[in-house]
Amino acid sequence: MVNTKDAPRSVVKRLPVYLRILDNLIRRDVDIISSSELSEETGFTAEQIRKDLAYFGAFGTRGKGYNTSFLRDKILSIIGLDKLTNVIVIGAGHLGIALSRYTITKNPYVKIVGIFDNDPKVVGGNILGVPIYHVDEMEKVTKDNDVKAAIIAVPAEYAQAAVDDAIRSGVKVFLNFAPTKLDVPEHVFIHNADLSIELQSIIYYAST
Amino acid sequence: MVNTKDAPRSVVKRLPVYLRILDNLIRRDVDIISSSELSEETGFTAEQIRKDLAYFGAFGTRGKGYNTSFLRDKILSIIGLDKLTNVIVIGAGHLGIALSRYTITKNPYVKIVGIFDNDPKVVGGNILGVPIYHVDEMEKVTKDNDVKAAIIAVPAEYAQAAVDDAIRSGVKVFLNFAPTKLDVPEHVFIHNADLSIELQSIIYYAST
DNA sequence: CATTGTGAACGGATTCACAGCC
DNA sequence: GGCTGTGAATCCGTTCACAATG
Structure with a gap:
């Protein structure tokens, strides 16, 4: 059984690591891997890995381990990355552009179909071939490409408006880099990736 | 009592939000705030906020709430941001530069004292006044500035070497953007902020 | 017989409910 | 009276230990 949707967030966050x-x-042409070898590679315990996978089904062979290609395909299908996933980036400042470049070049399985900004100086340009549109075009681009996910990289004061626009255009999930809390309806999912907060929180562990 | 060091990670991650x-x-010249008002602003429950603060002491006044400036200073001191915190960025590619700019302009309480790379084309330059050094100078710069925290923004294949160098130079905590698992000694703290993984993990919530 | 899959035990974090105090 | 501070209860995720099985 694939896509149970009630898997704990902690489990879902480990799936892309696997x-x-x-x-x-x-x-590297490795065909079979055991949970204890996966434990080596990931730093998670072998039991945890087996439990994680068990949320979605029984993908291994007792006495042997997991077939790498088979398990990869299962995980792709669980996450929803088996079909092409179109994403937009909102904000074409330094951070938005760097995140776009990074995702375009480094992230298999997702495709950025547009970057949005309201600054006429950048609208009309492109990043590695991906067009920068005016935010007014978001609804059209998003609907034409069936976009369900967005990366928010605008200043805090514009973030709520950006998210509201995107939700109106049908976007369901967000990776938010803006340093502010965003209010969204129940059915919308937001993951905050606030760089200042993450940096400050590690400082706690720096003394002694 | 400040700086108890055994507070749960989950609590520590909320401190910068407060x-x-x-x-x-x-x-905005607000002097007093109650835990329920803080709950409004943060999205965390009021009980949780009170419990979080209680790990470190009793900072409020019963019947009234918390004095904003007093609590801010307490939290700064708990995290260790009351004294200036010097940080380095390793990697001056697009991502490293964007993260540096972002931190320099948006992050109060921390100061970037150097950006490191091994590409002679960028070494010698600067980002908003912060010099880009060759990685060979890391130990000197780090020790001269008592740097305890580093942001890793190099490609996966260089990340382990970068971290090893930094640890040798006295760095204790890392914010790692490289898409790879890093092996570090017990006393070193690493927080992974892998953009591909965070993006992929939210896709799970995009269907239906 | 090695390794998966899983019920049971455990532990840590959140929520509840209220006592304590300004 | 109202809000903080906190023990108790609960919830949830991880670890343990072992039964199931290719």
Whole structure:
């Protein structure tokens, strides 16, 4: 059974880690991997890995381990990355552009179909071939490409408006880099990736 | 009592959120705030906020609430941001530069004292006045400035070497943007902020 | 017989409910 | 009276230990 949707957030956050390891193994022509070897590679315990996978089904072979390609495909399908996933980036400042470049060049499985800004100086340009549109065009681009996910990289004061626009255009999930709390309806999912907060929170562990 | 060091990670991650809200309130000349008002602003429950603060002491006044400036100062001191915190960025590619600019302009309480790379084309330059050094100079710069925290923004294949160098230079905590697992000694703290993984993990919530 | 899959035990974090105090 | 501070209860995720099985 795939896509149970009630898996704990903590489990879902580990799935892409497994995915990356499996991609590396497949590239190195490794066919079979055990949970204890995966534990080595990921730093998670072997039991945890087996439990994580068990939320979605029984993908291994007792006595042997997991077939790397088979498990990779299962995880892709669980996450929803088996079909092409179109994403937009809102904000074409330094951070938005760097995040776009990074995602375009480094992230398999997702495709950025547009970057949005309201500054006429950048609208009309492109980043590695991906057009920068005016925010007014968001609804059209988003609907034409069936976009369900957005990266928010605008200043805090514009972030709520950006999210509201995107939700109106059908976007369901957000990766938010703006340093502010965003109010969204129940059915919308937001993951905050606030760089200042993450940096400050590690400072706590720097003394002694 | 300040700086108990055994507070749960989950609590520590919320402290900078409180800090930001308090800074905003102080800027708007709000002197007193209750846990339920803080709950409004943060999205965390009032009980949780009170419990979080209680790990470190009793900072409020029963019947009234918390004095914003007093609480801000306490939290700064708990995190260790009361004294100036010097940070380095390793990697001067697009992402490293964007993260540097962002931190320099948007992050109060921390100061970037150097950006490191091994590409002679960028070494010698600067970002908003912060010099880009060759990685060979890391130990000197880090020790001269008592740097305890680093942001890793190099490609995956260089990340382990970068971290090893930094640890040798006395760095204790890392914010890692490289898409790879890093092995570090027990006493070193790493927080992974892998953009591909965070993006992929939210896609899970995009269907239906 | 090695390794998966899983119920049970455990532990840590959140929520509840109220006592304590300004 | 109202809000903080906190023990108790609960919830949830991780670890343990072992039964199931290719």
